[in-house]
Amino acid sequence: MRVSQLLNPTLREVPAEAEVISHQLMLRSGLIRKSAAGVYTYLPLGLRILKKIEAIVRQEMDVKGGQEVLMPIMQPAELWQESGRWDVYGEEMFRLKDRHQREFCLGPTHEEIITDLIRGEVRSYKQLPLLLYQIQNKYRDERRPRFGLMRGREFIMKDLYSFDRDEAGLDVSYQKMYDAYCRIFSRCGLAYRPVEADAGAIGGTGGTHEFMVLADSGENSVVYCPDCDYAANVEKAECKPQVVNDAMAEAEQQLVHTPKVKTIEEAADFLKLPKTAFIKSLLYQGDDKVFLVLVRGDRELNEIKLNNALGGFLSLQLASPEVVQKLLGCPPGSVGPVELPENLPVIADQEIPLMEHAVCGANKEDYHIVGIQPKTGIRLNQVHDLRTIIPGEACPKCGTPLKEARGIEVGQVFKLGTKYSKALGATFSDENGAEKPCVMGCYGVGVSRTMAAAIEQNYDEMGIIWPIPIAPYHCILVPVSTKDSEVVEATERLYQELQNLGIEVILDDRDERAGVKFKDADLVGYPLRITIGSKTLANGQVELKERKAGDTRLVSVAEAAQQVKDIVEKALAF
């Protein structure tokens, strides 16, 4: 390819619309252009990168026995009504009606479509397992689409669905995908970590891992153990309960007047006690149920853990001050686990029963109860791990203090179980002729987001630094002059030679100053650059620059192509 013939409009200025670095650099290097908020056009170089990621994903899916299919983007509402998700999905789902007023959505995911397919085609255990995947657009109506391809409204995903006879089969399929995902992100040249994650809104019963590309700009907070392989989303990470023995001295339980004290901080100041001596009491509403939640005063309640512990509400939020007032007769800041209505469940974090003596709200404005003994003095209906971990706490596997990292979620593997197969009736006859629901898993790779994440992890002040396996071209040739016939001829020979060696090479044949070409090459982020100038050429040499290392060296013009090939081959080997 010759740059003069390529639609690759580069920008020197940072576009005002772009907040994150990958978005800025994709616009500046001419990979994408915005067509609407969260909706992009991929220009030729951007599409090349996308297709390289897709090719890696496709190979790894095929190796594991995945069969590629292509499902529709436009999905009928009926299937989503069968699964129960049509009303649940909310504003994130794009919906439309056809000319006959039939309802459709633009698929945010394809569990319904694939389960509908399988219920029609699979009858016997002999047809299982099945691994079916596609690479396709997905749609999500984000409230604030931004960050370019990191959070678009139209984006590209690979989604694979596994169908097995039983949980043991699902475990096998899950492990296959877990392994494939490790290979995919390794082959893309990315630093990543699979982390234990929360099952979230997809539902299902089993485990799930998220694949995080590590980058300071990541939206996800991850904890990991430097000594073992434990890693988890910070919202998911298991907490060991900790005992704080010196929180407060033994004390008789008493009602204490605490005028104008509303928060734990204010109460700690007023009573001259550490926050670890307090019980934080929060009245929550999950769908139409109300319950009281307790965590230690210095802890953060983790709503995801709370919701999982209680079986999963569609909506979970703090009860309004009006509900608190009506139920407990006080404002939210004064709520405590005492003198409660009999039918109000109390859900406590596992650290609460370990507190010997504590302070809590009194359900009476401007009063606290000091000296309560949680183990005996509070009706604890359920005890769970309900708080969010803090980096530095012990690894739940080996005890080593955990470290923290930021990550961009680029993939997720997920055990769905029988949620969709039961809802839609995707069953099979087992060896004994009994009808059983298929046991399902789903596995996604954010293809367009992986492209963005690769940039967030690989850039400098000059531009992008593409890992060789997903670079738009491996090597760019920059002749310093387009007039000097010796330079031009040497360049053309090298161009041909590199192509013959199977190197993806692009030639900057534009009639521009060398400085402009260098800037564009660094901005777009070609991994290798060969500069052909008359001075070095007089000595039979050209300049080879590795974008990542940043160093340049003179190499013999006769050996340049082979050297490029060696570097590329090494990078592509896996």
Add this chain to the structure above:
Amino acid sequence: MRVSQLLNPTLREVPAEAEVISHQLMLRSGLIRKSAAGVYTYLPLGLRILKKIEAIVRQEMDVKGGQEVLMPIMQPAELWQESGRWDVYGEEMFRLKDRHQREFCLGPTHEEIITDLIRGEVRSYKQLPLLLYQIQNKYRDERRPRFGLMRGREFIMKDLYSFDRDEAGLDVSYQKMYDAYCRIFSRCGLAYRPVEADAGAIGGTGGTHEFMVLADSGENSVVYCPDCDYAANVEKAECKPQVVNDAMAEAEQQLVHTPKVKTIEEAADFLKLPKTAFIKSLLYQGDDKVFLVLVRGDRELNEIKLNNALGGFLSLQLASPEVVQKLLGCPPGSVGPVELPENLPVIADQEIPLMEHAVCGANKEDYHIVGIQPKTGIRLNQVHDLRTIIPGEACPKCGTPLKEARGIEVGQVFKLGTKYSKALGATFSDENGAEKPCVMGCYGVGVSRTMAAAIEQNYDEMGIIWPIPIAPYHCILVPVSTKDSEVVEATERLYQELQNLGIEVILDDRDERAGVKFKDADLVGYPLRITIGSKTLANGQVELKERKAGDTRLVSVAEAAQQVKDIVEKALAF
């Protein structure tokens, strides 16, 4: 690939929902499944075929300098409002609103998006020409989606858009695409014809050709010349005016009472004259204009030609009986070109002024005028070619009688001119610094429809007969037994050998009767089948069947793979 591991559910029965043969066979051979009316899932074999067509299209686009991009499916209404098509497109366009009530459509085509891109990126004549294409889903809300992939609501197209400096440049781009399309359909192994076509609703000023796959089931009627290269859509084909001298004898113009006569047929019967003696007078309404249209009594008015001749109305239809009554004081069956309101234009087919004497309506119920002399007796404001050609008429190029064929439109090349570049302001500076609008062309291939068209052209009572270049696999191996170890071993060796030769081979390793396997192989339509049985194997032979010719022959097991390779190579050479 082994059939036992492939999701390829075949059906013996013809599904009731499928009217056309390609739809029936795609369902029966397990290539697609319906997800909603006009919306399909491609199963593994169907997707393989699709990808083969896509690969051929992509290669031919790249050879011509096309650059692949990927534009959004979800398109903002604003761009369509700028081009003026938002209100024009009507019910065929799927529309939706996002959570902020902003309007979008699902792209039926991408002129607006690409022109918006180009106006942002192209500034100078040096950046032109540009040929940009994508392969992607398109959306059209058909009133009655049916015929499977022949007329879907979600379907796959390749669309290329050319941007040139001037009409001469457009001519070059147009010819490139015309040539590329010829290569594409030839390489797919299809019998096709490029035909002159009507510009239709896309607008634009220049020429257009449709690429028709010839098949009896085609929805399009085509006329072509057996002696020269002239071929045209029947609606577009130019008509030579014909003189019928003996239609009626010379007669004095007079008002004749023709009680209860309403149609040309009835009038011809009543007056004992041939239909060629009559003038058919039709009051038409184009948008808010009314005019009278005249064609000879034996001719069919061609509304497309009429609309083109008059500059293109958004809506064009026969005036209602109420409008006719109000304007001319008679029912539609009695309309004639006499005693007309002064401001009512009369638009005549070119044969009208060639009629010496004729009969026409009198604008008076139950009366006709006999003996009118059109050349002098009728106010003819405009004369055009307004009728539809009849096969057997003279070729407009060489005079040979034209033949008729049925075709399936699988591609179209189209000169758009400056319609969109002017509307959206996609301009460039020419050599003299003057701002000029880009001159555009658009070029589409119906990728999924090509798959259907290939079947409509290539099938028999047993199933599909894939042309080798787009077959899901080149060759299927059918071992007659899965128990006989010699058969199994010979099969496995052949399987390996064919793969080593680069043949796409599929092995039917299912524990099924040979008859079932043969039926499935014929149904799916693999071009080559090798049957491995113990009897022939005892003589060192296997049976090779060519699906298209239908003949089977015994070949040495040692030479079988090479013979397959020779056949495949020959078919792929172009």
